[in-house]
Amino acid sequence: MAKWRIYTPEGVQDILPNECxxxxxxxxxIRNVFRSYGYYEVETPMVEFYDVFSLESEIAPQETMFxxxxxxxxxxxxxxxxxxxxxxxxxxxxKDADYPIKLSYIGDxxxxxxxxxxxxxxxxxxxxxxxxxxxxxxxxxxxxxxxxCVKSSGLENFQIDIGQVExxxxxxxxxxxxxxxxxxxxxxxxxxDFLGIEELVKNHDINEDLKELIFxxxxxxxxxxxxxxxxxxxxxxRCIAALENLRKxxxxxxxxxxxxxxSVDLGMVQSLNYYTGTIFRGFTYGVGFPxxxxxxxxxxxxxxxxxxxxxxxxxxxxxxMMALDRQKITTEEPMIDSLICYGQKGRKNAFKICETLRKxxxxxxxxxxxxxxxxxxxxxxxxxxxxxxNVLDDENIEVHNLENDEVKKVSVTEMLNxx
Amino acid sequence: MRYLTIALSKGRLxxxxxxxxxxxxxxxxxxxxxxxxxxxxxxxxxxxxFLAKPSDVPTYVEYGxxxxxxxxxxxxxxxxxxxxxxxxxxxxxxxMVVAGPTDLIGKLDQLNNKRVATKYPKIxxxxxxxxxxxxxxxxxxxxxxxxxxxxxxxxxIVDLVESGRTLxxxxxxxxxxxxxxxxxxxxxxxxMKMESxxxxxxxxxxxxxxxxx
Numbered sequence: 001m002a003k004w005r006i007y008t009p010e011g012v013q014d015i016l017p018n019e020c021x022x023x024x025x026x027x028x029x030i031r032n033v034f035r036s037y038g039y040y041e042v043e044t045p046m047v048e049f050y051d052v053f054s055l056e057s058e059i060a061p062q063e064t065m066f067x068x069x070x071x072x073x074x075x076x077x078x079x080x081x082x083x084x085x086x087x088x089x090x091x092x093x094x095k096d097a098d099y100p101i102k103l104s105y106i107g108d109x110x111x112x113x114x115x116x117x118x119x120x121x122x123x124x125x126x127x128x129x130x131x132x133x134x135x136x137x138x139x140x141x142x143x144x145x146x147x148x149c150v151k152s153s154g155l156e157n158f159q160i161d162i163g164q165v166e167x168x169x170x171x172x173x174x175x176x177x178x179x180x181x182x183x184x185x186x187x188x189x190x191x192x193d194f195l196g197i198e199e200l201v202k203n204h205d206i207n208e209d210l211k212e213l214i215f216x217x218x219x220x221x222x223x224x225x226x227x228x229x230x231x232x233x234x235x236x237x238r239c240i241a242a243l244e245n246l247r248k249x250x251x252x253x254x255x256x257x258x259x260x261x262x263s264v265d266l267g268m269v270q271s272l273n274y275y276t277g278t279i280f281r282g283f284t285y286g287v288g289f290p291x292x293x294x295x296x297x298x299x300x301x302x303x304x305x306x307x308x309x310x311x312x313x314x315x316x317x318x319x320x321m322m323a324l325d326r327q328k329i330t331t332e333e334p335m336i337d338s339l340i341c342y343g344q345k346g347r348k349n350a351f352k353i354c355e356t357l358r359k360x361x362x363x364x365x366x367x368x369x370x371x372x373x374x375x376x377x378x379x380x381x382x383x384x385x386x387x388x389x390n391v392l393d394d395e396n397i398e399v400h401n402l403e404n405d406e407v408k409k410v411s412v413t414e415m416l417n418x419x
Numbered sequence: 420m421r422y423l424t425i426a427l428s429k430g431r432l433x434x435x436x437x438x439x440x441x442x443x444x445x446x447x448x449x450x451x452x453x454x455x456x457x458x459x460x461x462x463x464x465x466x467x468x469f470l471a472k473p474s475d476v477p478t479y480v481e482y483g484x485x486x487x488x489x490x491x492x493x494x495x496x497x498x499x500x501x502x503x504x505x506x507x508x509x510x511x512x513x514x515m516v517v518a519g520p521t522d523l524i525g526k527l528d529q530l531n532n533k534r535v536a537t538k539y540p541k542i543x544x545x546x547x548x549x550x551x552x553x554x555x556x557x558x559x560x561x562x563x564x565x566x567x568x569x570x571x572x573x574x575x576i577v578d579l580v581e582s583g584r585t586l587x588x589x590x591x592x593x594x595x596x597x598x599x600x601x602x603x604x605x606x607x608x609x610x611m612k613m614e615s616x617x618x619x620x621x622x623x624x625x626x627x628x629x630x631x632x
Contacts, residue, residue: 161612192611288607
């Protein structure tokens with residue numbers, strides 16, 4: 001019966017102090033970026049009704065969700081994503097707001113992911129959302145903020161690819177393909193499967209220019225020149241508007257001084273039913289998956305009430321941690337400055353000294369074993385503690401410096417005043 | 420400079436892939452010597468190679484453990500990995516088909532219970548369920564799939580066919596073609612962005628080499 005007692009289920013894990021320290025530090029760096037942009041954090045429940053996600057089968061496929069039932073037999077899920085709950089939150093709690101709502105979140109999400117490459121079934125996502133406005137400035141701000149978040153983590157070598165799903169939708173409108181064929185085409189372009197694209201285009205009566213353009217889509221990534229190249233073709237209004245938006249967003253990001261992180265990818269075409277404008281993804285060395293992704297999703301909020309345009313991004317905390325590790329980027333390590341132990345007569349002073357040092361911002365461990373000093377030294381060495389204060393009595397302290405093995409005597413008054 | 424890592428499929432694709440890479444100036448001599456090393460290097464071009472079981476190649480590439488992979492399209496279809504399929508290398512060409520006894524010709528949809536023996540459960544399911552809208556029972560086998568209908572284990576099979584000789588000798592026929600199969604070059608999605616210059620040079624080189632043939 002207790003066969004599984006000592007195991008954790010596949011895809012979830014304990015996080016030990018060192019890693020946990022790094023993770024929480026990373027989260028707080030990202031949280032600081034959120035706050036500095038004025039996007040305060042919200043929390044949505046870990047558990048939601050299945051119905052919240054059921055319409056978004058591309059973002060949250062039914063088979064990837066952890067499901068269970070409530071007392072009334074309704075289907076509950078562990079949230080696979082936080083953007084969709086935020087859309088619900090905004091549509092219901094900010095119903096009458098006629099100004100942009102800016103929110104952020106950091107929280108755990110759950111998916112039956114295949115494991116490996118940094119993927120777990122329980123994973124932490126952090127993200128920002130702007131709901132209630134569709135502007136080039138909003139699209140650019142969310143990308144700028146995403147870049148700042150990645151920079152704050154310590155990563156320097158990364159790239160944000162920006163695409164525009166409306167451009168693809170415009171092309172498909174012109175090509176007059178059925179919805180099913182459009183989805184087929186999307187998958188082929190997303191896979192850069194040139195052969196498949198050729199095959200699909202071949203069987204349709206599409207004008208040669210458009211054929212050529214569709215066929216080149218998977219190759220249309222790189223600098224802003226990509227847009228110039230495409231603009232030479234005769235395009236419909238939908239495509240022109242999409243390119244115009246992309247150009248504006250890139251101009252604004254240039255004014256932010258972020259051009260070096262940004263490149264264009266017109267062949268990036270994910271989730272056509274969900275995304276409605278600018279989309280983007282972040283890449284770095286050492287992880288095979290994007291570290292962040294986002295974009296404009298103007299048709300989501302309306303599923304929970306009155307429609308509002310929106311854009312946002314989410315960033316995988318675990319992916320960033322893996323990238324930092326793979327790129328050998330070191331950040332602050334957890335450390336303990338000193339360990340205090342005491343003789344029978346020194347206890348009261350020991351607590352006083354401990355309190356003083358902690359107030360000064362030092363990390364101080366109190367000895368709770370009552371062991372002999374040699375044993376305590378061993379413990380301190382294992383934990384990498386720099387020094388031990390042995391408070392002998394009312395007046396005398398032995399300071400053991402473990403780095404050079406020196407022992408000094410100081411008085412309690414000296415210790416309290418010198419610091 | 421960072422190493423680019425290439426995963427090659429162990430087996431009949433290995434030699435053909437090596438030939439192709441040598442033709443574009445990548446040094447595969449370490450690969451050709453019968454060493455027991457698992458990872459082999461071309462120091463000049465900063466390229467690492469390793470050989471993996473074909474069905475594992477897409478996994479290595481998806482997770483970024485390899486930047487580039489050479490693998491058959493059958494494996495790609497079966498594994499359904501998230502990667503870029505950038506080149507059709509043309510070699511190792513064959514077809515993925517549904518085959519069965521001659522009396523099933525044109526009567527495939529009349530069969531009530533379809534038991535399908537195959538090494539490719541996902542491809543079989545995808546074909547029957549999505550393309551034909553029929554439910555099937557998949558029987559996963561690891562080899563000599565042609566045997567299954569002969570001994571009554573299944574009604575039909577889904578398998579790769581090159582010349583069709585094995586089928587013919589066992590009284591089986593192709594009932595429908597599912598897909599054309601050949602070797603493909605695949606690239607990890609992130610590598611394609613982060614190392615686009617070096618990877619594109621390899622892709623272009625290989626493409627030119629293939630055009631010459």
